[in-house]
Amino acid sequence: MSKLTGAEILLESLKHEKVKVIFGYPGGSVLPLFDKIYGRKELHFILTRHEQGAAHAADGYARATGEVGVCVATSGPGATNLVTGIATAYMDSVPIVAITGQVKTFLIGNDAFQEADVTGITRPITKHNFLVKDVSELAKTVKEAFHIARTGRPGPVLIDLPVDVQLASSEFRYPRQAEIRSYKPTLEGHAGQIKRIAKAIEKSKRPIFYIGGGAIISGANHELIELVERTHIPVTTTLMAMGAFPDTHPSSLGMLGMHGTVYANHAMQESDLIIAVGARFDDRVTGKLDEFAPHARIVHIDIDPSSVSKNVKVSIPCIGDAKRILKQLLRFVKTAPDIDEWLIKINGWKEKAPLKYTKDDKLRPQYVVEEIYNATKGEAIITTEVGQNQMWAAQYYKYTKPRTFLTSGGLGTMGYGFPAAIGAKIGKPDKVVFDIAGDGSIQMNIQELATAVLNKINVKIAVLNNCYLGMVRQWQELFYKKRYSYTYLNTCNCPDLVKVAQGYGAVGIRVTKKSEVRKAIERAIKEPNTVLIDFNIEKEENVMPMVPAGEAINRMIGGMA
Amino acid sequence: MDLDSEKKVGKWKKMRKFTLSVLVENKFGVLARIAGLFSARGFNINSLAVAETEDPRVSRMTMVVDADEKTLEQIKKQLNKLIDVIKVIDLTKKDYIDRELVLIKVKISAKTRDKVVQAVDSLNARVVDMGKDSLTVEEVGDMKKINATLELLGPFGIAEIVRTGRIAIQAEKKGVI
Numbered sequence: 001m002s003k004l005t006g007a008e009i010l011l012e013s014l015k016h017e018k019v020k021v022i023f024g025y026p027g028g029s030v031l032p033l034f035d036k037i038y039g040r041k042e043l044h045f046i047l048t049r050h051e052q053g054a055a056h057a058a059d060g061y062a063r064a065t066g067e068v069g070v071c072v073a074t075s076g077p078g079a080t081n082l083v084t085g086i087a088t089a090y091m092d093s094v095p096i097v098a099i100t101g102q103v104k105t106f107l108i109g110n111d112a113f114q115e116a117d118v119t120g121i122t123r124p125i126t127k128h129n130f131l132v133k134d135v136s137e138l139a140k141t142v143k144e145a146f147h148i149a150r151t152g153r154p155g156p157v158l159i160d161l162p163v164d165v166q167l168a169s170s171e172f173r174y175p176r177q178a179e180i181r182s183y184k185p186t187l188e189g190h191a192g193q194i195k196r197i198a199k200a201i202e203k204s205k206r207p208i209f210y211i212g213g214g215a216i217i218s219g220a221n222h223e224l225i226e227l228v229e230r231t232h233i234p235v236t237t238t239l240m241a242m243g244a245f246p247d248t249h250p251s252s253l254g255m256l257g258m259h260g261t262v263y264a265n266h267a268m269q270e271s272d273l274i275i276a277v278g279a280r281f282d283d284r285v286t287g288k289l290d291e292f293a294p295h296a297r298i299v300h301i302d303i304d305p306s307s308v309s310k311n312v313k314v315s316i317p318c319i320g321d322a323k324r325i326l327k328q329l330l331r332f333v334k335t336a337p338d339i340d341e342w343l344i345k346i347n348g349w350k351e352k353a354p355l356k357y358t359k360d361d362k363l364r365p366q367y368v369v370e371e372i373y374n375a376t377k378g379e380a381i382i383t384t385e386v387g388q389n390q391m392w393a394a395q396y397y398k399y400t401k402p403r404t405f406l407t408s409g410g411l412g413t414m415g416y417g418f419p420a421a422i423g424a425k426i427g428k429p430d431k432v433v434f435d436i437a438g439d440g441s442i443q444m445n446i447q448e449l450a451t452a453v454l455n456k457i458n459v460k461i462a463v464l465n466n467c468y469l470g471m472v473r474q475w476q477e478l479f480y481k482k483r484y485s486y487t488y489l490n491t492c493n494c495p496d497l498v499k500v501a502q503g504y505g506a507v508g509i510r511v512t513k514k515s516e517v518r519k520a521i522e523r524a525i526k527e528p529n530t531v532l533i534d535f536n537i538e539k540e541e542n543v544m545p546m547v548p549a550g551e552a553i554n555r556m557i558g559g560m561a
Numbered sequence: 562m563d564l565d566s567e568k569k570v571g572k573w574k575k576m577r578k579f580t581l582s583v584l585v586e587n588k589f590g591v592l593a594r595i596a597g598l599f600s601a602r603g604f605n606i607n608s609l610a611v612a613e614t615e616d617p618r619v620s621r622m623t624m625v626v627d628a629d630e631k632t633l634e635q636i637k638k639q640l641n642k643l644i645d646v647i648k649v650i651d652l653t654k655k656d657y658i659d660r661e662l663v664l665i666k667v668k669i670s671a672k673t674r675d676k677v678v679q680a681v682d683s684l685n686a687r688v689v690d691m692g693k694d695s696l697t698v699e700e701v702g703d704m705k706k707i708n709a710t711l712e713l714l715g716p717f718g719i720a721e722i723v724r725t726g727r728i729a730i731q732a733e734k735k736g737v738i
Contacts, residue, residue: 128644182647306638
């Protein structure tokens with residue numbers, strides 16, 4: 001058998017894993033690898049302008065397609081620049097494989113040039129990581145890395161690859177299967193538990209489905225819809241689960257939690273049975289834990305046992321893949337429980353406290369999001385940055401399909417949305433991809449305009465520009481006596497975002513009036529190029545309703561009196 | 562479990578010591594992963610003893626943790642989640658034999674020396690080093706025995722204590738002794 005170098009083995013292994021695109025940035029410790037990437041026709045390499053952009057793009061690709069995203073960076077600063085992107089993927093269970101160069105094996109630990117203990121740094125933010133010191137272990141390591149990244153509760157895996165290992169040679173044989181004795185995720189739910197869930201549903205008077213990102217990851221949306229149509233149990237989704245259940249469905253209560261709908265939060269609090277699917281009872285969802293859903297028994301379906309009873313004590317846990325468990329559940333749940341009274345009550349809340357904003361002539365962000373929804377007929381992939389833009393995007397766009405709303409939910413990473421949009425567009429070239437951004441967030445990875453324009457990656461950016469770091473300003477307004485400490489970014493004066501876009505060769509459009517919104521969005525969609533629309537929105541618009549931090553979720557500002 | 566019994570959370574919140582036996586891959590960086598997990602999630606580790614098992618590819622970590630039942634459950638789950646962790650055994654709920662080795666340097670004078678040696682003898686412990694101002698006692702035993710030794714030698718004045726941390730092994734179901 002002929003021998004290959006470590007760099008070649010890595011690329012051959014990626015081919016076996018059906019990797020078609022890599023996002024990355026070169027540097028000294030990945031020179032041998034980049035030399036082998038050079039001229040490889042079957043591999044689409046996207047050169048970003050910052051390693052963080054590469055990590056988020058790989059993440060956006062993974063979330064949009066369900067496949068593993070791959071990013072590459074050099075040792076030291078290249079690798080540390082990936083860290084925010086890796087942590088973002090970790091918090092949201094996104095499968096990415098990050099490959100970093102490392103200094104030569106004999107230099108490791110010597111404080112060599114561009115050396116950093118990357119496996120040490122990324123240990124708490126990866127599902128697993130590897131330092132490959134022996135080239136003969138490389139193929140097996142890549143196999144294991146992809147297996148770990150995409151199975152169970154997915155997550156990022158990092159492979160640290162020293163320069164000399166990239167250059168050393170070995171025979172190449174790609175293992176057919178990853179054999180990791182200590183890693184065998186449970187997929188099938190326990191039959192007894194599933195029957196108990198069915199019985200609990202049957203007996204419930206005020207049940208609610210609480211759906212998390214796990215439902216999207218496992219592709220459980222069809223089973224969920226069937227279960228809901230059979231039982232009429234209302235559904236609320238977390239930020240991570242937007243699209244797992246259609247917002248347009250009559251049983252949908254929209255998002256819950258800090259900026260969820262009033263009726264979703266009230267329904268959670270008054271329910272007698274919460275059926276959580278792939279959700280993790282995050283503090284933004286539960287509010288004050290001691291007062292969370294005081295009358296409810298809790299069913300928790302999740303693939304990660306450590307999520308169960310971590311924050312809230314669970315009555316009926318069921319470990320396994322959400323899709324398989326819901327499919328099993330459909331065998332036992334045949335009819336609707338007697339919940340008419342409950343549904344009437346919820347409808348009363350819906351009528352009393354709908355999601356609303358002031359409808360006047362002013363240019364309001366909620367209107368912009370609604371018009372993006374109307375213009376794209378709900379068919380776009382929406383990515384977001386973090387803060388007010390993210391919440392408005394979640395509240396006012398109606399998501400009907402999974403993998404169409406990509407947002408940094410757990411880590412809350414500003415600067416995520418734009419590079420994630422680039423990754424998503426590469427994975428789903430037929431979709432319109434909109435990054436709904438804020439003027440603060442967009443400036444955190446604005447350099448990727450070069451990546452988008454030069455690679456003809458046609459993404460749209462809607463900047464909801466209020467010249468403020470809006471969400472922090474909102475908290476200062478409500479809880480810090482309007483003392484706007486360093487949240488005024490003055491983006492109205494600097495930079496001129498339209499000119500920045502144009503400087504990169506993208507299309508820049510400024511919108512200052514409500515009447516111009518729809519036209520600008522339609523023009524952006526038609527443009528064959530990357531477009532940035534600078535929406536000069538109302539400066540002190542707030543995201544409402546809102547649960548103040550540490551409050552019970554039914555005590556909302558802007559809620560029911 | 563029904564809602565009523567869940568509300569009886571007394572046991573759920575009481576802090577106790579638990580002995581866990583954790584089998585891990587004998588690989589570079591595994592100890593760091595476990596130490597990192599404990600520090601990142603704010604778990605308290607009381608003692609930790611690590612060494613190879615009969616299979617050189619596997620190491621055993623015996624750890625004593627301070628936790629309430631809820632935290633213990635999280636510790637076990639989080640440990641199991643680490644790829645390099647093969648098995649987590651909670652010995653606290655089983656019959657097990659535990660031992661710890663302690664070296665105790667006891668202060669002595671001409672006047673107290675004989676009394677200390679007598680005490681050590683009565684404990685079935687051993688004197689392993691004898692100096693002018695101190696002698697070193699080696700004691701092996703379970704927690705009860707170690708505590709008794711420390712209590713008895715304490716009044717003489719203890720200069721230094723070195724402990725290995727607890728190791729433990731599961732007992733056979735119907736052990737003879």
